[in-house]
Amino acid sequence: MTLTVNGQQEQFPDGLTVRGLLAHLGITAERVAVEVNLRVVKRAEHPELRLSDGDKIEVVTFVGGG
Amino acid sequence: MTLTVNGQQEQFPDGLTVRGLLAHLGITAERVAVEVNLRVVKRAEHPELRLSDGDKIEVVTFVGGG
């Protein structure tokens, strides 16, 4: 299926959960937050929320700021 | 009929128009503006607009300000 992750369209295996996507991308879930189609996904939901073709996902973290 | 003019309730003859009210109050219409029930009444409407019991009327003018 096609997902847009942080603005980039790419192909991913069908049926991935959020946790699965993060694992696929090699991201440890601890210090990122995930938004799917403009809705924040709480960490507890990561193992359950299954992604669908066309979903727009944002994976964010903290960076330096003032 | 009872009209509230500039916040004061008073009795007036039935069937007054805006022009009639101003005349009754001894006001020359030139430099006042009139509002009936929160709606501004253009000067051209003064002779025609007939007031009803319970109407709230504001008669305003310019005063010093900055």
Next chain:
Amino acid sequence: MTLTVNGQQEQFPDGLTVRGLLAHLGITAERVAVEVNLRVVKRAEHPELRLSDGDKIEVVTFVGGG
């Protein structure tokens, strides 16, 4: 003899030295400085410098200031 000490004229026994004057006044010499006729008298001179009738003496100390 008559001495003027800090602006006050008073009688003192003849032949006093500076040290003698201070003792007479009950002043411990440690934290005062003495001027005789507009000349500062160093502490070492106190035992020797003999005062004369009419001398003007200033006895000063430190007070609060900024």
Next chain:
Amino acid sequence: MTLTVNGQQEQFPDGLTVRGLLAHLGITAERVAVEVNLRVVKRAEHPELRLSDGDKIEVVTFVGGG
């Protein structure tokens, strides 16, 4: 004789007066002031004051300033 005029040493005919010097230099006396050996020479003295060998003369005028 040798005069120093405005810092420049030059030869001049002997016996010049101040007025003579100015004329020699082609200067109209109206808007200059003259100093000889650090002393200001009033305009009335110009025809009389005779210069001597070695005199130092300043001829000044007004220029722009603030």
Next chain:
Amino acid sequence: MADLLKIGKHEFSSRLFIGTGKYKDFAAMKAAHQASGAQVVTVAVRRLDLKAQGEAAMLNWIDKSMALLPNTAGCYTAEEAVRTCQLARELSMGDMVKLEVLGDQKTLFPDVEETLKAARVLVKEGFTVLPYITDDPIACKKLEDAGCAAVMPLAAPIGSGLGIRNPYNIRIILETVKVPVIVDAGVGTASDAAIALELGCHGVLMNTAIAAAKDPVLMASAMKKAIEAGREAFLAGRMPRKLYGNASSPLDGMIG
């Protein structure tokens, strides 16, 4: 070529907008107006006092050549301000309004949110809107985007006389909007007005500085001259600032 101030479809050669409040009497007001050379005069809208028939009508004391700029002073919501403007238009037969939606009775600071709301309505209703506002470049930009004909940031709180408290913000506003910037409120004396024009502001609106001076007529004359002086200094292009300068008199030709 005349140096004119353009506000919407209006043009003025004077850059001083003057008020009508706080004068000892109307005669004093009229004399100050004349000395000021102002072409725009602010007025407030209030209930006619029905008991006081025959009271001197203030408008008789305002020169007919002056443009009226009714204000919405005393309004605390967009709704009240819009209603007041509609009444004012009936009264003034003109389209200019000084929009003033206050946030607080003590400080008389404007409420940015309500001012924006009112401005959007008033522009749609065809008013030439001159809003009183904080010295906030973004609020000014949004008012310009809403169609206001000018923006009128405060120099300092109304009636404070403190002068331009934050010239940095005024400079940033001048870089941010294209409509005229009229400093409104807070001017206390002549130099305050001159400074506004020197920064590049297009005009100054004031009331208390003139009306509450010991001699309002003389102060009105001072303000007229100060505003012209500030404008001319702005146009003339001031000398640069330096920590130390250069001698005005030449170094050459010193006597030896």
Next chain:
Amino acid sequence: MADLLKIGKHEFSSRLFIGTGKYKDFAAMKAAHQASGAQVVTVAVRRLDLKAQGEAAMLNWIDKSMALLPNTAGCYTAEEAVRTCQLARELSMGDMVKLEVLGDQKTLFPDVEETLKAARVLVKEGFTVLPYITDDPIACKKLEDAGCAAVMPLAAPIGSGLGIRNPYNIRIILETVKVPVIVDAGVGTASDAAIALELGCHGVLMNTAIAAAKDPVLMASAMKKAIEAGREAFLAGRMPRKLYGNASSPLDGMIG
């Protein structure tokens, strides 16, 4: 009744003293002088250039009605300054001198000690002495005691254009001396001059602010108006300053 500035035996209706340095040419200077309305003009004393016969004589470009105020710019000792004044008197046929004994070529600050020394000599020699001095109330008082006809504290360094850096000191000087206080040096733009007069100063002397503006004639006009504005504002008596003010429009009669 005319509001005149009295300096010794001289009286002036203009409170602006203008310089003659740094102009593009004499024609530009003359035009600026005319626009300024100044009645006193400063000039420097320098060696005549003996090689440059026929050079345009500056004095031809100065209106005969203006009083000349020769300065001692460039002098670093009392002796040089006294000598320069003596030459200047020969030249100007007048008694007024701007005494200026500098302490330093870089900052052009006055040397208080040498200025005092020179002032004492010059007053005895019959000069009407206007000394350029720091904004130091004691130095000003001692100059007044020495017989100077006015004191001329600096607003800021010569040629800096920074305006009055320390209005507190200027106010204290105004409370300390009885002779006129003319702010000399440091004015950069019109409002700087207005502020000096609003503080109560009796005049302003400037050169660079006008001569180094992009348009000296327009700036000269701005300065004329600013000084009149500042003086009028001072005489008019400004409104008091407050942290917040009072509404200019009445609280009564708001619509319900």
Next chain:
Amino acid sequence: MADLLKIGKHEFSSRLFIGTGKYKDFAAMKAAHQASGAQVVTVAVRRLDLKAQGEAAMLNWIDKSMALLPNTAGCYTAEEAVRTCQLARELSMGDMVKLEVLGDQKTLFPDVEETLKAARVLVKEGFTVLPYITDDPIACKKLEDAGCAAVMPLAAPIGSGLGIRNPYNIRIILETVKVPVIVDAGVGTASDAAIALELGCHGVLMNTAIAAAKDPVLMASAMKKAIEAGREAFLAGRMPRKLYGNASSPLDGMIG
């Protein structure tokens, strides 16, 4: 008794909030944080760089005892800001957010209208909201009324280092709201921070002043001391200001 700053349910003994941007590297940042004694640290929320696996995670360089204050820097609408806060809460596991809705990329001034909109939403969603805002008493009051835990007026534009441009407004804000007032943005050096506390502000948030100093660690130490100094001076009650003062040394007992 400890002098604590209370923001919502949080308490801090340090009144300095420090940023994480613009440091040379994370080690420099950590050293500055330690020298500052700050207990609250701002961070921004950005997309993870999916290509840059294994990049040093900034959070590893922030002391665990410091409270995170995620900001919404870069958001221009209430909607974006709310979304960013929701993500930040997931990340920080905390409820504090620095709400920052900008109006303009050049000046980085806040948009009052959008900030108010976002604040109302965020408070309802349970956030402890600290909004960056103009130095506008009315906007601050409305933010307090909306339930914000503090207000954070700017001293001067973000990154400008100009210090408190308008202390009058800050004073009026302090009289107008009851929640803590944290000066945010514009502090350039130690005295700027001290002045904020002396005015009665409850804290200062800064980033560039420390990160862009030549020696950030030394500047962090300076800021720590300046904020403590300002707070102590505020609590100590300063001497009154006068045009002139009184001698510190006694007049009696002068030698004759």
Next chain:
Amino acid sequence: MADLLKIGKHEFSSRLFIGTGKYKDFAAMKAAHQASGAQVVTVAVRRLDLKAQGEAAMLNWIDKSMALLPNTAGCYTAEEAVRTCQLARELSMGDMVKLEVLGDQKTLFPDVEETLKAARVLVKEGFTVLPYITDDPIACKKLEDAGCAAVMPLAAPIGSGLGIRNPYNIRIILETVKVPVIVDAGVGTASDAAIALELGCHGVLMNTAIAAAKDPVLMASAMKKAIEAGREAFLAGRMPRKLYGNASSPLDGMIG
């Protein structure tokens, strides 16, 4: 390496010079001294009160580790000041004196001419002279040339608490002399002291700001921190000032 202040042959790690006047009692003074960390303390010289035997001797309340800096407060001529210094040297057994020749009882401004005269005598007599002086670069230079070990320009009038009225002059003084510049008089609160150090001054002398605070001990602590903060900020090298700045948070990686 320690950051020491060197005055003649003396070295101090604290840059705060503290006074002994105007305290409620000696115990309060001692507590403030301790909180301040000062190593130099000013005292005045006065006639011993011959009637008041056994009065508490102030010196017993001054820590023996502090260096005494006797002043010549109250002197109006060079002669009186020199005489006072000679007496002070007898008393303090030290060579440091704060030379203070006043020009006026009301403003307590120094008399530049008399101060210079006294300084020249005192240096020849072997004193380490620290003169109180106007913020006048030339007077400071001449005092340095006379052999003074430091110069002490006023921030504002003695006891006024107005802070540094003219930072431009202080900066010029710092560029003009090589000896330490100690700001003396006029500091009112902590930030005033910090600003002096940030400008590059080497120390601050104060009395009233601490003694006349509501809580002198807390203010003394504030001053200690403020002076350290100002010094560190000066050494750290502050960020540049700009009309607007740069975002502290990155522009990249905004969520879409």
